[in-house]
Amino acid sequence: MRTLALLLCVAAAHATVVNYEGYKVVRVTPEDISDATWVHKLVKHLDLPVWKEAKQVGHSTDIMVAPHQASSFLDRLKRKSIKHHIMIDDVQKIINEQKADQRTDAKRFDHTAYHDLDSMYNILETAASENSDLMTVSDLGSPTYENNQQKIVKISSGGDDTRPVVWIDCGIHAREWVSPAVCQYIMDQLTSLYGKDTRTTSLLDSHDFIFVPSVNPDGYRYTWNGDRIWRKNRVPYGFCYGTDCNRNFDSDFGGPGTSDSSCSDIYHGPSAFSEIETQNLRDEVNNLADRMKVFLTLHSYSQLWMTPYGYTHSLPANYDDQYAVAEAGVAALEAVHGTQFDFGNIADTIYLAAGGSSDWAYDTAGVQYAFALELRDTGYYGFLLPADQIIPCGEETWAGIMAAVEAI
Incomplete structure (x- = not known):
């Protein structure tokens, strides 16, 4: 059972507001099929929500990462030399700004x-x-x-x-x-x-x-x-x-x-x-x-x-x-x-x-x-x-x- 999904379901059941403080949206661009497969497996392993799928190798995917996962996720991308950059540094900050x-x-x-x-x-x-x-x-x-x-x-x-x-x-x-x-x-x-x-x-x-x-x-x-x-x-x-x-x-x-x-x-x-x-x-x-x-x-x-x-x-x-x-x-x-x-x-x-x-x-x-x-x-x-x-x-x-x- 997916960890994040369970947490969100618990929040939903109790009608609490989900907070995205410190969550980042990272754009990742694998340049070959090997790196694309590796990213897909990492996203699945860490149970990360995908905001936008990559339509094919060489195109970007946008992935939301929780604060406790961010350092590890970014470090792994760096070690594999996979192109990436942070699109949104704090999801909750934007949500708050738009209230x-x-x-x-x-x-x-x-x-x-x-x-x-x-x-x-x-x-x-x-x-x-x-x-x-x-x-x-x-x-x-x-x-x-x-x-x-x-x-x-x-x-x-x-x-x-x-x-x-x-x-x-x-x-x-x-x-x-x-x-x-x-x-x-x-x-x-x-x-x-x-x-x-x-x-x-x-x-x-x-x-x-x-x-x-x-x-x-x-x-x-x-x-x-x-x-x-x-x-x-x-x-x-x-x-x-x-x-x-x-x-x-x-x-x-x-x-x-x-x-x-x-x-x-x-x-x-x-x-x-x-x-x-x-x-x-x-x-x-x-x-x-x-x-x-x-x-x-x-x-x-x-x-x-x-x-x-x-x-x-x-x-x-x-x-x-x-x-x-x-x-x-x-x-x-x-x-x-x-x-x-x-x-x-x-x-x-x-x-x-x-x-x-x-x-x-x-x-x-x-x-x-x-x-x-x-x-x-x-x-x-x-x-x-x-x-x-x-x-x-x-x-x-x-x-x-x-x-x-x-x-x-």
Whole structure:
């Protein structure tokens, strides 16, 4: 049983706040297969959480190291002459610094801060009441294990539910706060600029936009009151908590890049669609599949725009078309602030990962353009992106999405 996972599970069971004082995030870059294998074994032996996997030899991996492990870990890397440097010297220090940029009582769109689940939902309800001709907010399927509700937002200027659908979901991984923040930014742009901006008006007169602003509300709430670095949902399995919902879809379920250990951050769950969160998404996507033009799921971090597949290096039948749309999106995104994204299929662009939502949307729901985006940054802050980057991240992401929709 993994030591860190057990400690976090004990903390979770007693609802205590997990403290990351002195924890470091180290970027390690093995340059050959021998060193990469050695690093992998060391990470497994020391039970170290990996923030970002290396997609191939010669690429970097970001690893979080506890204070009592740091000296030994860094010394071993030095003795093996493996390239490395510290990206974050004290994880808790950044968490503490960003507390001033968190809101629990906002009722209108505010992109200068992160919002907890209740505040996020209050903002959406207020926006819907102020834009009742465009925006509706409703519950998505059944409540989650901890009785939190996924919400679904529809932004439409009419069309009798016949228009092509642009699907955007956010926050499937709890700690990736910038994802739901960007969802809120895009919703604000659509509602506030309709009838004022020609491009926005044209998009909304020809498409319906569907948002799930927090796919994983249980996990997101827990990142505010328990463990800021929590990834999964909050369903207990044995001694440990949570399934990685983005390993729980029926797309090569249990395949590469997943784990059958409930203590793992990439635990796939006991069966495909075992989780209420993924069941709700499955049902809604299937309901809309015949008119869904594009499926987008927003993550962080790494700055990537990815097509299927994650579970295999094989390419989808329409890969050239998906690649061209991704290329258009990335070019428009970069034009806003110069932020550079890599793009391509998931397995080659980031790593092998089975059970993902975008693969399932393409393979099973039949959505011909299904993309997973990894937003800012490349690791300087990682999952702890400061709130002052929400607006620029939202600006560039929305520019990229608009260009992608127009390119299809």
